[in-house]
Amino acid sequence: MTETTIAEHGLIGDLQTAALVTTDGSIDWFCAPRFDSPSVFGALLDDEHGGRFRIRPAGACASSQMYHPDTAVLITRFSGPDGLGEVVDFMPPCGTGATTRHRIARLVRCVRGRMTFDVVVAPRFDYGRRPHQAILVANGAVFVARETSLALHAVREPGDEHLAEARVEGGDVHLSLSLTAGQVRGVMLETDAAEPPREIRVAEFEELFRSTVDWWRSWLARSTYRGRWREIVARSAITLKLLTYAPTGGLVAAPTLGLPEQLGGERNWDYRYTWVRDASFSVSALLSLGFAEEAARFGNWLGDRIREGVGGTSGPLSVLYRVDGTTDLREESLAHWSGYRGSSPVRIGNDAAGQLQLDIYGEALDSVFAADGAGFELPHQGWTALRAALDWLGEHWDQPEEGIWETRGGRKRFTYGRLMSWVAFDRGIRLAAAHGRPAPVEDWTWQRDSIHGQILARGWHRTRNAFVQHDTGEDLDAALLRMPRTGFLPPKDPLWLSTLDAIQDSLVTDSLVYRYDPAASPDGLAGSEGTFSLCSFAYVDALARAGRLEEARTAFEKMLTYANHVGLYAEEIAPTGEQLGNFPQAFTHLALIDAAVTLDAALG
Numbered sequence: 001m002t003e004t005t006i007a008e009h010g011l012i013g014d015l016q017t018a019a020l021v022t023t024d025g026s027i028d029w030f031c032a033p034r035f036d037s038p039s040v041f042g043a044l045l046d047d048e049h050g051g052r053f054r055i056r057p058a059g060a061c062a063s064s065q066m067y068h069p070d071t072a073v074l075i076t077r078f079s080g081p082d083g084l085g086e087v088v089d090f091m092p093p094c095g096t097g098a099t100t101r102h103r104i105a106r107l108v109r110c111v112r113g114r115m116t117f118d119v120v121v122a123p124r125f126d127y128g129r130r131p132h133q134a135i136l137v138a139n140g141a142v143f144v145a146r147e148t149s150l151a152l153h154a155v156r157e158p159g160d161e162h163l164a165e166a167r168v169e170g171g172d173v174h175l176s177l178s179l180t181a182g183q184v185r186g187v188m189l190e191t192d193a194a195e196p197p198r199e200i201r202v203a204e205f206e207e208l209f210r211s212t213v214d215w216w217r218s219w220l221a222r223s224t225y226r227g228r229w230r231e232i233v234a235r236s237a238i239t240l241k242l243l244t245y246a247p248t249g250g251l252v253a254a255p256t257l258g259l260p261e262q263l264g265g266e267r268n269w270d271y272r273y274t275w276v277r278d279a280s281f282s283v284s285a286l287l288s289l290g291f292a293e294e295a296a297r298f299g300n301w302l303g304d305r306i307r308e309g310v311g312g313t314s315g316p317l318s319v320l321y322r323v324d325g326t327t328d329l330r331e332e333s334l335a336h337w338s339g340y341r342g343s344s345p346v347r348i349g350n351d352a353a354g355q356l357q358l359d360i361y362g363e364a365l366d367s368v369f370a371a372d373g374a375g376f377e378l379p380h381q382g383w384t385a386l387r388a389a390l391d392w393l394g395e396h397w398d399q400p401e402e403g404i405w406e407t408r409g410g411r412k413r414f415t416y417g418r419l420m421s422w423v424a425f426d427r428g429i430r431l432a433a434a435h436g437r438p439a440p441v442e443d444w445t446w447q448r449d450s451i452h453g454q455i456l457a458r459g460w461h462r463t464r465n466a467f468v469q470h471d472t473g474e475d476l477d478a479a480l481l482r483m484p485r486t487g488f489l490p491p492k493d494p495l496w497l498s499t500l501d502a503i504q505d506s507l508v509t510d511s512l513v514y515r516y517d518p519a520a521s522p523d524g525l526a527g528s529e530g531t532f533s534l535c536s537f538a539y540v541d542a543l544a545r546a547g548r549l550e551e552a553r554t555a556f557e558k559m560l561t562y563a564n565h566v567g568l569y570a571e572e573i574a575p576t577g578e579q580l581g582n583f584p585q586a587f588t589h590l591a592l593i594d595a596a597v598t599l600d601a602a603l604g
Contacts, residue, residue: 004028004044006259006340007564007579010065010074011239014091014102015246018255020044020583021089023065023565025076026054032191033100035245035252036272036322038126040150040191045258045346046337051124053189055087055106058116058176067566071216072238073209074566083113083181090212098247098324100192107155107186107209110179119175119187121152127334127348134168140187140197141166141173151193155186155200224290227600232560235567236589237289240282243586245323249297250274251282252323254571254582258334260343261529261572261581268343270350271571271582273329275320276302276360277404278586283367285593287374299371301325302364303378306385315396316389317364319357319406320350329353355402356411359479361393362420362427366486369427372434383437390428391440394447397421398454403470404479405515412470415459416479422451423486452488460495466502467495469516476506478515478535484545485594491545500542511558512573513539530572530580533562537591544595544602552599559592 009020009029017037019030028043028050042050056063061080068075073090088107108117125132125145132145143150152173156164164185165176177185184202219241225233243252257270280302283295304325309316318327333345368378368386378386397418400411425448432439458471469477480499484491507514512531536559543552562573569588571581 005578006570006581006583007568009044009564009568009583010067010076010089010566011242011255011568011584012072012074012089012091012104013242013255014094015241015244016094016099017091017102018242019089019091019104020256021065021074021076023063023076024054025056025063025078025087026052027089027104028052029256030104031255031272032102034098034323035243035255039128040123040125042124042127042337044256045334045340046128048338049124049128049336051122051128052120053104053106053122054120055108055117055187057085058118065565067235068213070220070234070238071213072242073213073216078115080115083115084111085109085115085117085179086111087117088186088209090209092208092212093215094246096246101194102191104189105186105205105208105212106188107184107205108177108179109184110181112181114178114180116176116178119177120172121175121187121189122172123150128336132171134171134173136166136168136173137197139199141168142197143171143173149192151190151195151197153188153190153197153200155188155202155205157202160185222290225288225597227596228603229560229596229600232563232567233289233593233596236592237286237291239568239584239589240286240586240593241294243584244294245274248323248325249294249301250321250323250325251279251298251586253278253320253587254585256582257348258337258343258346259340259570259580259582262343263341263574263580264343265529266343266345267529268339268345268347269352269582270331270348271585273320273322273350273353274301276305276317277319277357277363278590280360280363280367281590281594282586284370285590285597287370288597289593292374292376295367295371295374296376299368299376299378302367303382303385306364306389307381309385309388314354314356314360315392316385317360318353319355319360320353327353352402352406355406356399357403357406358393358397358401358417359404359414359420361389362423362486364389365424365427366420369431372431377435378431383431386428386431387439390424390444393421393424394443397447397451412472413458414470414477415455415467416469416477416482418451418455418459419480419483419486419488422448422455422488425451426487455488456495464502466499475516476503478503478507478513478532478538481513481535481538481542484542491542492547497546500546503539507535508539511539511555512536512562530574532572533559533569533585533588534571534591536573537588537595540595541591541598544599547602549599549602553603556595556599559595 043052254271261267331349331351403414513535570579570583
């Protein structure tokens, strides 16, 4: 069972997959060749069977972690009685062509004194289900598991043989690397290498480091954000970029699976896929920072999904997709893994792909509308597909569904699903008018107005004096914090302000916001969960739009204290303040950006 908490990690990646690095210098999560591929290192979820790639000094030492400024290059620093050293971790960006070749570069430096680093490379292929063989060779090692292989390249200078000792133990490679002040060495792990392990000279390795730093700084320089919270907004933007699958432009919800929403509970989902909802939210967030190219690429990805129309029970759109746009997401459990701190089952795949979630159409149309406003017009073929999606929605919006929170307790008429259906028709009408597109505007207008009336008639609860989760109860839903962003009601409308007060009274604890109350509104799952950080940042956004700026700023600053040591957020926060759920979560970082931009503008 792992002792490292979820928050004790930094993230590196190459825009096709990613790895988590602990503050102790261990890579305990890495999937290859894609985000949604089987794991190679998975000690985060099973310390005994998951596998890891660890570099740390021998003996007792203290550690700390930071990002090289304005990059996704991670530095883990170690201090001990004999010296100070650091491990610099990065993955050179792969480009937009899908590849099976990925490189994890681990530069090892002794800064002061002397330090001996222990290196352990212990892969466990296919979630630990596939045996492998480890072979030492002249310039490193090779790990072979049927058609899968890893190459470990040595970073060294001629005459370095005395610096390192290597051995194989039970399929793992162990190295001991002794360095003195100023010496730089390291290793590079490569998946599906085209050549045997080779000797990499230090100068070549340092040049790879510099080129990776330059790439990230060049990308971040495109940001137009000049607000009060530049550092945390920049870190969130870099995190979103790290979670984007470059070949398609799809954004994964998180790079991990199975991290629990409640310790020891069953709410342990696989988030390594592209949700239409999450990725649609990314368009407005990225456009607000000036990253138009990323927004346009997702727009193309979304257009492809609409044109394919393979959503099945959920209509032309599926709720979520693999990073390549396919929908084979059958859910199963890894029975041989103990799970994070004993939280099981550990699930791979996600059955939410087969749910009906009507809100995704509003989020998708809103992202198309935002991209259009930024100058990215929808081509005719895309407009035709969009029309077909709205035609489908017109026939299906008035029915029960599973909703944004993917409940498994039966379908209901969720108010948020109706709200976003209203958004879908509203944005379709506006796009048609702006560009003279052929469309059944009268029918869309009737649908939009019918939804508006139904929300006011059935979604409004007179006793609660608030919009509620669904039309058969009086429970509140923090998803509705996004209502003022949609334009459904003005942000200072009395109906909305009383809803905001009700949410504050029932779902908010200090700055932290629960999605809903599972005890009052059963979701078909056992146990409870932490507060949902997306909702906490949406609460800041709603307060700012309502003109309650002092409350908004205080809540925002408090939320920043829950970030981990390098500015990353998981999905949820436990009552203890511990981060819970998959990590880092795109949803949270998107909402952080939205809240920062809205609050900046309101503060003027």
